[in-house]
Amino acid sequence: MTETRTPLWLFDGDCGPCDRAAASFRTRVAPPADVRPYQSTDLDALGIGPDEVLRGPVLVRPDGSHVVGPQSVAELLLMSRPPFRLAGALMLAPGVRHALAAIGPHMYQQRYRLPGATAACQTPEPVHTAG
Numbered sequence: 001m002t003e004t005r006t007p008l009w010l011f012d013g014d015c016g017p018c019d020r021a022a023a024s025f026r027t028r029v030a031p032p033a034d035v036r037p038y039q040s041t042d043l044d045a046l047g048i049g050p051d052e053v054l055r056g057p058v059l060v061r062p063d064g065s066h067v068v069g070p071q072s073v074a075e076l077l078l079m080s081r082p083p084f085r086l087a088g089a090l091m092l093a094p095g096v097r098h099a100l101a102a103i104g105p106h107m108y109q110q111r112y113r114l115p116g117a118t119a120a121c122q123t124p125e126p127v128h129t130a131g
Contacts, residue, residue, distance in 0.1 A: 006034050008046075008060040009076050010053060013037020018057075031080040033059070056108045069108065070100035 012018040026035050038053040046060055056069030077088030
């Protein structure tokens with residue numbers, strides 16, 4: 001796990017809707033984070049497995065730990081300016097957080113159905129292993 005000074009939010013730069021969402025985050029939300037495609041990042045150095053970036057966007061915290069999916073979006077919003085902080089706090093509220101954790105991976109797997117999506121947006125279904 002590598003420590004970073006600035007939070008780092010990674011998204012799928014090969015996916016049109018993801019790229020547009022990231023551009024909107026940069027300009028409208030303007031979080032105090034580096035927003036970049038995971039394809040241009042050394043994931044191994046950050047301790048992020050290739051399967052994790054296929055489950056959703058990834059937020060690498062300054063201490064080097066990271067979260068994936070809706071929680072990464074919520075934490076990114078929470079560190080941003082108002083009114084985005086409120087949206088992040090709402091996303092982390094107990095009922096909402098659990099609902100997003102349940103539907104977030106499915107939504108991310110279906111992003112290839114969004115307007116402007118290409119075949120690059122389609123990711124393989126996650127492998128579920130017995131644990």
